[in-house]
Amino acid sequence: MTDLLQLILSGVALGMIYALLAFGYNITFSTSRTINFAQGEFLMLGALTGLTAAVTWKLGYAGALFAAAIVGCLLGVVLEKAAIAPALKTRSAVSWILATVALGIIARNAAERIWGTDDARFPAPLGDDPLTFLGVRVLPQELLVIGAAALIMSGVELFRRKSIWGKAVTAVAADKDAAALMGINVPLVITFSFVLSSAIAAVSGVLVAPLTLAGATMGTLLGTKAYAVAIVGGLQSGLGVLVGGLLLGLSEQFTARYVSTGYKDTPGFVLLIFILLVKPSGLFGKKSIKKV
């Protein structure tokens, strides 16, 4: 029983990271119908920046989060200007997909040059000693990840629903042309959505790094699984990515425990392909009607 609870808890912590990244896809997809195929690499850059801030500059964990957020914002602007905006003009899906993929491999190579190719340990702010609840041993960082991720997601949702800026984002998501006619600066809103999405990815890096390791290769797989989560949950649904993230986190932990650790990366992709075949709009997505 405690074994099971243990699995569930680690699964939830992992799932929250997937959900956070997927939430970032959700934000940009709603405003521009595009997603960043370099999101995983941005997570990695956030983690490594955070590592430098925390260890080299001795700014502590809060400083690491802050530094990652700043770098995330900058990356978001660069990505939107260099890869997304030109493709939105030509309306070519092939271009933006490949352009963000290109930025991803550039980011990864840059990280290897700056921080080297070895993985480094990221000190956990609350220590590495597990706490014990009802016989279940929990790493404090896992609780931190769950809490912080919940905070970020609910904060963004609140912002989208309550603030006037958030409403501009929602308006652009609903109808770009109508939003532009109402005096909303649509390109600015799109840039902003990429800034927000990239900052969330970078901060997720600092959150997850103490549980894994920080290194140039840490992002690719996480980012790819988060696509799966976003699509499984429904790219347009905030609740969907949360459920999708948890589903994936749990199924990976269970696969690793009961099938084989070698196959722990596969359930997400199997789930993805299955959902795409059965319900392509995702678990929580609405079916759209094609106008002819």
Add this chain to the structure above:
Amino acid sequence: MPRALRTLVLVAAAAFLFLPFVTQNPYYVHSVACKVCIYVILVAGLDLVVGYSGDVSVGHAGLYAAGAYTAAILVTKAHWPFLPAALAAIAMGALFGLLLGVPALRLSGPYLAVSTIAFGLIVQTVVNEAEKLTEGSLGIQNIPKLTFGRWNFEGNNLYYLVYPLMLLSLLAVHRVATSYWGRAFEALKESSIAAECSGISRYRYKLSVFVLSAALAGLAGALFIHIDKYVGPTTFSLQLSILFLIALIFGGTRSLLGNVLGCLVVVVLPDVFNRFADYQLMTFGALLLFTLYVLPGGLAGLLRRALPARATAHTTEEAGPDGSETGIRVRKEDGADADAGDLLATERLTIAFGGLVAVNGLDLVIRRGEVHALIGPNGSGKSTTVNLLTGVYRPTSGRVVFGGRPFQNASPFAVSRSGIARTFQNVALFGDMTVLENVLVGLHHTFHGGLLDVLFRTPRAKREEKDARSRALSLLAFVGLDSLAPERARNLPYGKQRLLEIARALAQDPRLVVLDEPAAGLTSGEIAAVDGLIVKLKARGLAVLLIEHHMDLVMSVSDTVTVLDFGEKIATGIPAEIQKDDRVINAYLGTDAHAMAADA
């Protein structure tokens, strides 16, 4: 292709066969040149998916792995000779391509890209984990020597195997791409719905493009294992899939020369610059970004602009129009239902989108050879009805009976094949294809030769292509666009685009043509031309369903008019009756306006 250029290409291709006589350095011949050839085979296949079909695959390394491992396992563990092992690798690649292609039936853009990434990662994981078969992370070593009887393809001699295979692969891709298959891929890329409504099976051609592409990737994999005599899982990473895409995009899509140049760059560049290894990904990433936004069309596009002379030379030497004057053929009705009953009847046809009932219990009857107009105010369900009749939407209840046979979950493709062709309210042409090619897509159903006919360019394939071209020109002459045949469809003025859509619809040999607002946005002169065209169609025995707002046009050409309002039929009859019908006047002008008109 002009004869001089063709000769030049053939001479250059032949000359490269003698590369091993120029340099015997095994590094250049065995490692570099052979690798380039193998990459070209794969990238030419990838071009079918990305360039022609417009889908991004970031999973081709998985297909490459399927081929490589199949061949490696068969030659080492089952001791098969090279040839059957390579054939098995091609088959295995094709099978994996089928798996990869299934998602492409329903997905596009980022959804498909993500599922191809997932596919590649699953293959890599399986290769790593299925140790009994693949030796896991150790990889398969001791790949036996590659010999055919007295022929030995070891070392530099491998080049004499892979180079001719590369040329053959390029030739195969070229032939498929320039045939009606290639047109089907492009039509589906540009407008999936318009392509299906023109009689192209999305199901068949989307799967085919992935299977063909994957078969080439399988071949490339089978050859690859003979370079290092080793195959291991680390080769087939996500990055390799991205590298293939970089080679394709940088070289230039839809160009054989581009495929070769792109592969040369990605293989040779890291070799030339030794210190470049540390910055390899960054450079390739920058190269890809640069190509996408500064050099669309890649290196091949650059060369094409430098050599503008050859342009569209081949389209001017077409065969002239065929003897049948208009190119229109009305499909013969088959079986017992010929001439019996109505051409088309809907029975209580209903569709609801959520709570909105867009078409409600519609009974519509179209007789053989009549011009039937469907009118009604905006939002009354006219276009929705067209979409229901042509299989674009599935009815919530009720059914459509055409030529005595009910449609059961008919796809737009099946509807087109059974004899209903349509145009679109918002013009849906294949903009990057020429005017002639647009009509050729409509003539897709006249091609009966299979893939082998296309690959070997048999007399049958040639004859079918020639016949289709001459009929397409006749159809263009019929609508008055024959002089614009080599022009790109997107460059036509709006009115001519509408006429081109009609020509494409007529190419399908329909028994019923559905024209969805053919006169919208046209000048009065152009409307008169459409009027004349409809009269000519009727004279040839075609039935026409006309959706239109221009009442002059409707009243002058129609035999029967049906009026819709809020998704329901409010009147049907001959034009003169409809003009006097109170409910119709109310629907268009409102009750008060009618009262005022009566008072006056």
